[in-house]
Amino acid sequence: MENTIFSILPPIIAIVMVLLTRRVLLSLGAGIVAAAFILTAFSPIEALKELFNSFAITFWDEGFNAYNVFILLFLLLLGVITAFVSLSGGSRAFADWASKRIKSRRGAKILTVFLGILIFIDDYFNALAVGQVARPITDRYKISRAKLAYFIDSTAAPICVVSPVSSWGAAIIGIVATILAGQTYVTMSAIEAFLWMAPMNFYVVASMAIVIFVAVRDVDFGAMRKHETLAITTGQLFDAEKTIPGEMKEDFPAHDHGRVSDLLLPILLLVVGTVSAMLWTGYQNAGQVFDIWLIFENTDVPVSLLTGGLLGASTSIILYALQIRYNKAANASWIGRGILAGIKSMIGAVLILIFAWALTYLIGGLQTGQYLADAVAKGNIPTAILPVLLFLLAGVMAFSTGTSWGSFGILLPIAGKIMSQAEPDLLLPALAAVLAGAVFGDHCSPISDTTILSSTGAGSNHIDHVITQLPYAITAAVIAAIGYIVIGITGSLFMALGTVIIILVILFIFWSRQQPIIEKH
Incomplete structure (x- = not known):
């Protein structure tokens, strides 16, 4: 049943169930x-074998699977860092320090977005590192964890996908180079x-404009407004009855000996450590x-993350020691308890990631992505709508x-082949549409590893993050789709980008009329 319509059933089942049951x-x-x-x-016996393989592949894939295992170890190390910056009082000290300089919720939100844009090396690293720095400040100013997760997620992949100096950029440039090889009508290099393609990525343009506007103005809608209303009026940043990945269960002793440097x-x-290891590897x-x-094309991201994680975790332990x-509240027994608490806090995120990888492995065996891509490649479709169609297909995939x-690993070569034969002038817009x-699809998917890690970094319930982010992501996608329709018809980047900007301006004027949430005193 590989590469057939039946191949799309498993992800549909998982996604529908996760939205209905909220149990990831x-x-x-x-x-x-x-x-x-x-x-x-x-076949029951063969199915059991595949089930075993789907989980075993995380740890052993024709040899030790260093990529996945090192990512999981990095998560656990990040939990240890979180535990010890809390134990040492670093989180509290940093929040006190920041509150003297950042005087408003708006300042806290802008700082979070700025950090998300600044850390553009890798989306995994972005999602977890930004959460560590921003959470004490956003908590202080009653910004909901769902809102923090949205800021993190919306400045991770969107920045990495247009940054040539990133793990994403290096991989994409490598794929584009193979597409352009042998194309006589293309005179530019892969990096050019x-x-x-960066300004042709209309989803990134729209989503980044929206996230900056939302940070600057108190604008929220859909489920996000409910979370923000609760945070502002009651101080409830998340639903304590729901599972919160990365949230500490241990009650650490409070004290005033913490310093900003402890965080x-x-x-x-x-x-x-991470960036240096990326450059060295x-x-x-x-x-x-x-x-x-x-x-950056040849860097080893998991090894680099593990290197940085070990350096950061050992430093946090030494600072506490x-x-x-x-510090009368500090003693050696808390070192072991802190390490254990940090590891335990990340177990939920680790399990979700392992399950998501297992599903991804089986979906790969079913050739779900190839089936969706082939459906477009075989269709007799007007070339003008190919960019928007590729955008939607990549989103669904x-x-x-x-x-x-x-998704882009499968679709970029297919899009390159289709456009080189059908309409060479739309090659770059089509490739940008795939990215x-x-x-977009990654932002909306509850089984996406980046979405899972954004929830973890923010300390937000995972499904709350998915549901609150959906309206913003879909809004940006609709605007992007209009941009791809315009560029498909006109072939003009200027007209398409101008259309996207005009729609965003109109949208922001409309959103500006929304009544702000009033804090109760």
């Missing part, structure tokens, strides 16, 4: 079981093509050639499979 692991499990049975033509130094060394894998594009001499990388759709 149960829903992912249902999708995994359905995928295993469909993949094996409903990538840079031209900033571990995070700084986490960043420095990329340099080594590129044959010790110092070419920044080649380095140094307090034992003068990323939403269904939970992976933007898998835009992949990010």
Whole structure:
């Protein structure tokens, strides 16, 4: 049943169940079981083997699966960092320090968005690092965790996908280079093509404009407004009855010995360690050639994250240990308890990620993405609507499979082949549309690893994050789709981008009329 209409059933089952039941692991499990049975033509024994393989692949894929295991270890290390910056009083000290300089909710929101844009190296790293720094400040100013998760998610993949100096940019440039090879009508290099594609990524343009506007103005709608109303009027930042990945269960002793450096130094060394390791591994894998594009194309992201995580976690533990001499609330027994509490806080996120990877593995075996791509490739479709159609298809693929990388990895070569034969002038817009759709689908999918990590970084219930982000993502997608229709018909980037900007301006004027939420005193 591979590469057939039946291949789309497992992701549909998982997504529908997760939206109806709000129970992520149960829903992912249902999708995994359905995928295993469909993949094996409903043979119980073979299905059990596939179920085992789907989970085992996280740890062993024709050898030790360092990529996945190192990502999971990085998550656990981040939990340890969170525990010890709390134990040492660093989170409290940083919140006190920031509150003297950031005087409003607006300032806290703008800082979060700025940090999201600034940390553009990798979306995983962005999602978790921004949450660590921003959460004490957004908590202080009663910004809901769902809103924080939205800010994190909307400045992770959208920035990485248009940044040439990122793990995303390096991979995309490599794919674009293979597409352009042998195309006589294209005279630009892969990096030039990538840079031209950036302003054609209308979803990124729209989503970034919306997230900045929402940060600057107190505008919320849909489920997000309910979360913000609760946060502002009652101080309830999240539903304590729901599962919160990354939330500490341990009650740490309160004290006033914490310093800002107890939070900033571990995070700084986490960043420095990760970026340095990315440069070093990329340099080594590129044959010790110092070419920044080649380095980022060959960098080892999981090893780099693990390196930075170990450096940040060990620093946070050492800073706490140094307090034992003068802080009566600090003692050596809390070191072991802190490590255990940090690991336990991330178990939920780790399990969700493992289940999501298992479903992704089985969906790959079912060739779900290939089926959707083939359906478009075989259709007799007017070339003018191909960009918008590729945008929508990439969105559906990323939403269904939970992976933007898998979606654009499949669709970019197909789009390149289609457009080189049908309408070469629309090649770059079509490739940009694929990337835009992949990010859009990733934003909306409850089984996306980036979405899961954004929830974890923010300390938000995962389904709350998905549901509150949907209206913003869909709004940006509608605007982007209009942009791709215009560029498909006119072939003009100026007209399409102008249309997107005009719609955004009208939308912002309309949103500005919304009544703000009033805080109760």
